[in-house]
Amino acid sequence: xxxxxxxxxxxxxxxxxxxxxxxxxxxxxxxxxxxxxxxxxxxxxxxxxxxxxxxxxxxxxxxxxxxxxxxxxxxxxxxxxxxxxxxxxxxxxxxxxxxxxxxxxxxxxxxxxxxxxxxxxxxxxxxxxxxxxxxxxxxxxxxxxxxxxxxxxxxxxxxxxxxxxxxxxxxxxxxxxxxxxxxxxxxxxxxxxxxxxxxxxxxxxxxxxxxxxxx
Numbered sequence: 094x095x096x097x098x099x100x101x102x103x104x105x106x107x108x109x110x111x112x113x114x115x116x117x118x119x120x121x122x123x124x125x126x127x128x129x130x131x132x133x134x135x136x137x138x139x140x141x142x143x144x145x146x147x148x149x150x151x152x153x154x155x156x157x158x159x160x161x162x163x164x165x166x167x168x169x170x171x172x173x174x175x176x177x178x179x180x181x182x183x184x185x186x187x188x189x190x191x192x193x194x195x196x197x198x199x200x201x202x203x204x205x206x207x208x209x210x211x212x213x214x215x216x217x218x219x220x221x222x223x224x225x226x227x228x229x230x231x232x233x234x235x236x237x238x239x240x241x242x243x244x245x246x247x248x249x250x251x252x253x254x255x256x257x258x259x260x261x262x263x264x265x266x267x268x269x270x271x272x273x274x275x276x277x278x279x280x281x282x283x284x285x286x287x288x289x290x291x292x293x294x295x296x297x298x299x300x301x302x303x304x305x306x307x308x
Contacts, residue, residue: 104150105185111142116178118155122163123171123196132178151178158189170196170303194307198273202299203265207256207281212248214292217283220245224256227278231256236284256296263298270302 114137120130132151134142159176162169174193181188209217222236231253241249260279279298286295 100150101186104147104154105180105187107144107146108180111144111147112136113142113144113147113180116147116151118151118176118178119174120161120176121171121173122161123165123169125164127161127163128171154187155189158187159191162195168197168199170198172196192308194305196303196305198301198303199267199270200276200299200301201265201267202297203263205259205263205296205298206293207259207296209292209294211292213252214287216245216248217287217294218289221283223280223282223284225278225280226256226260228275229257259296260298263296265298265300267302270304273301273303276301 111134113134116132116134118130118132121128132148134144134147136142155176155178162172165171172193172195174191177190177192179188179190180186220235220239220241222234224234225232233249256279260277277298277300279296281294281296283294288294
């Protein structure tokens with residue numbers, strides 16, 4: 094006789110002998126692997142009915158019958174939830190109902206206009222190629238090797254404080270999600286976005302947001 098069929102028949106009989114009503118599997122997965130999972134067997138009145146035999150059986154069988162999405166990507170982190178297992182007595186087989194919550198991350202970038210002072214504008218026009226930063230750090234890339242005077246250093250230091258506050262106050266509109274810590278950065282192509290009439294530059298602010306979707 095087929096060993097798999099024998100194992101199924103034994104497991105079904107064990108289920109019946111213990112008078113199990115249903116089983117709940119809690120699970121979580123992601124990061125390209127199955128993480129935590131366990132099985133709890135319940136009687137008709139929600140009393141717990143331990144069974145090592147059935148536990149070992151479903152550790153293999155559930156992965157043959159239920160799809161778990163363990164492979165993470167840029168947006169998909171993983172999933173967690175439950176699988177409800179019940180016996181179909183007519184077919185002498187088990188039925189599986191998966192309830193899951195997917196964990197996702199979305200990176201959103203928006204453009205903001207920053208007004209410059211006349212002093213800032215002159216330095217940027219003559220010497221700054223682009224600006225970028227993350228966290229509380231700001232980096233200036235110069236158009237070429239150049240000498241920065243003490244006055245210009247002072248202006249740029251004040252600008253650092255100004256742009257840090259600007260980035261902190263910038264509101265990115267997103268429909269759902271919670272901002273992930275240390276996910277914020279910004280960049281500005283001064284040469285391409287410097288508006289000589291308005292004396293402004295365009296700042297691209299990016300943040301990552303965490304959210305879940307239940308199925």
